[in-house]
Amino acid sequence: MARKRPPSRLWSLAGLALLLVLWEAGHRIWGPLVLPGLAETGVTLWRMIAEGMVAPALAQTAGNAGMGWAAGAAAGMIAGTLAGLRPEAQRALQPVAVVLLGIPAIAWVVLALLWFGGRWAVVFTVAVATGPLVFAAAVAGVHSLDGGLIRMAQAFRVPLGARLAHMHLPHMLVHVFPALATTLAMSWKVSVMAELLAGAGGIGDGLATARAHVDTAAMMGWVLVVVAVLVAVDLALLQPLQRRMVHWRDDGRGVGA
């Protein structure tokens, strides 16, 4: 049966164009203080870049988000794998993950500011928001491995290291990758929010300064920077990685049969 052709990319452009039209319409209705126009925002963003405000802030936020995400993802993977393999560990860790998931990120920011302060409050908040989501995906990844494959590896006496590297890990990645991608995007948003409250530099700090100056155009400029980074990471990193990882699948996301 012939596979249905995906819709044209023009539809994506049409959606973006609609968003920009609504933005400009909002600007004309409510004025520049509430919503600056496209041109004003563009000019302000260019000025921020030219004045050297954007690059250091971007680097700091990337560092905070990256460190927190890496720590949270590693902890989630290790704990999730352990919980997936040992029912006792799952019994012990599952309620912890549920409790951590239930605490809003903003509450973590407030607590982390008291406990650590500065950029480490940001890193901690990102890590604690990332860990439980990766944990849940890792548990599902371990549980969903076909028992037939495990028996096959046992029967052929494949060493544990080879089993982990060539059987468990590739299978886990399929389940964990969406969680890693989601939390990577989330880590930027949480990082910006935490920076805004912590005043520890980064894009969030830039947003806080723009808010203090009631500079809505600068605020929109910072928002555009975050969105641009997320889109770039998705297009340049996550989508190619996903295509590379699932090329053996037969659900239309891999190569043709």
Add this chain to the structure above:
Amino acid sequence: MTAPLRLEGVEFAHDGKPVLRGLDLSLRAGTITALMGPSGCGKSTLIALAAGLLTPDAGRVARRCARLGIVFQDPALLPWKTALGNVGFALRGLGLGRAERRARARAMLEAVGLDPGDAGKFPRQLSGGMRQRVALARALAVEPDLLLCDEPFAVLDAEPRRALWQLLRQIRERTGLTMLVVTHDRDEATAEADCLAVMDKGRIVPSGQPGAG
């Protein structure tokens, strides 16, 4: 001569329901034994016990072999590895280097009738019959002295079945391989096997030589 596989008084239950009830079976070295019986009589359980994948509730399973090969009813191929990679995966248990693993895997895939071009394909790109050939190649690549097969050729047409049986017999002649093969096909069992074991109600019932009953 010592039996490569001997099961004595083996009992096994799934979720409290008895599957094997005091089963005795002994394989003669260098022979092909066909195992037959109605669906659900415990043939796959027997294979799993013989492979050491299950532990009997009572009785004894004695396996005297250096290397075990097994072909499951389901090919149990890693979907993210190519045919070549799947055969190579089993060879990791022998501690061979990468080049030797690949060479041995490639040769065995060819021996079971897979085109060289198919060695680089993923399981989803292969037909059911080709997947089963990959599973057989994987089992034979480890150069087993005991081969357990759970309906290995069920999805194949008559001609390739005959060809693979011929291959197994050639390997048996050359290496003295002992085989236990589950099959539903009495004609096949009669034509290809040296001994016939028939299971019923969790036990081996007397059957004699192939064609005897």
